[in-house]
Amino acid sequence: MLFAVFFAFWRFAEIITLIPTMGMLAWFVHGYNSANMLTPNYILIMFIVSTLGLAWALFTLFSYHRSSHNARFVGFVDLAFVGAFIAAVYYLRFITGADCTNIARGSSYDLTFGIFGSSASINGVVPDVNVNKTCAMLKAAFAFGIMNCIFFFITAVMAWSHGDRAAEKEKRVYVEERRSSSHHHRRRSHSGSHHGGGSRRSSHSHSRAYV
Numbered sequence: 730m731l732f733a734v735f736f737a738f739w740r741f742a743e744i745i746t747l748i749p750t751m752g753m754l755a756w757f758v759h760g761y762n763s764a765n766m767l768t769p770n771y772i773l774i775m776f777i778v779s780t781l782g783l784a785w786a787l788f789t790l791f792s793y794h795r796s797s798h799n800a801r802f803v804g805f806v807d808l809a810f811v812g813a814f815i816a817a818v819y820y821l822r823f824i825t826g827a828d829c830t831n832i833a834r835g836s837s838y839d840l841t842f843g844i845f846g847s848s849a850s851i852n853g854v855v856p857d858v859n860v861n862k863t864c865a866m867l868k869a870a871f872a873f874g875i876m877n878c879i880f881f882f883i884t885a886v887m888a889w890s891h892g893d894r895a896a897e898k899e900k901r902v903y904v905e906e907r908r909s910s911s912h913h914h915r916r917r918s919h920s921g922s923h924h925g926g927g928s929r930r931s932s933h934s935h936s937r938a939y940v
Contacts (some may be wrong), residue, residue, distance in 0.1 A: 732794065732891050736884060740790040743880045747783040752871040753866045754779060757845065764844050775817040775870055782810050782877060804889035810881045818874040821867065829864035838864065 754776035761768040768776075789803055827838045838860075839846040845863045 732887065736887055736891075737790060737793070739880055739884045739887070740786050743877055743884070744783060744790070746873045746876050746880070747779050747786065750779045750870050750877075751762055751776065751783055753870055756866075765858065769843065771820040772867075774820050775874055778810070778817045779812045779870075779874075779877075780806065782814070782881070785810065799915050800888045800891040804885045804887075807881045807885035807888060811878055811885060814874050814878045814881065818871060818878065821871045821874065824867045824871050827868065829861050832860050832864055841911070854857060910916045 754772055756777055757772045758768050761772075785806060823841065832838050842860060842863050846860055
């Protein structure tokens with residue numbers, strides 16, 4: 730019961746942080762697709778990982794009973810998401826040095842944002858682009874990515890440890906059932922031999938009586 734409460738808490742934390750991350754990055758992806766341009770890796774990787782992570786968190790939360798019986802598999806997948814988020818954060822690491830309240834026109838950050846930068850925006854595709862807003866959204870996605878590295882690591886450890894306890898419990902139940910079955914078999918064998926001995930003695934006594 731305690732495992733279920735803590736597991737659900739961290740799953741909710743993952744979902745709450747992944748929904749805005751996916752939404753913000755979807756806005757970027759839509760803008761690049763509208764302009765018939767390739768989405769930069771630092772946006773695309775975080776978007777894909779966030780989308781998959783959100784789907785996995787929702788699935789394992791609403792199918793908890795199935796997940797608890799496959800706790801080790803859930804822990805393994807969560808650990809894989811830890812690595813995926815680390816890679817996504819690595820690609821987006823350049824945003825940590827940006828001052829989102831004061832990005833100069835034509836600066837390296839402004840140019841990095843591509844069509845979402847003020848000096849490289851395309852008229853009619855991404856209207857009224859605010860570079861500071863663009864920077865802030867990417868910085869928020871970066872922060873949420875780091876948070877989910879921690880969150881998924883916690884749920885991975887919890888699921889894996891729960892799987893160890895479940896496996897140990899199943900092993901203990903199996904051993905107890907084997908012992909119980911063996912004990913019951915010995916009792917039946919002993920009872921059968923006891924009745925067989927009595928009949929032999931009875932037969933032997935009757936034969937002596939007739940002699």
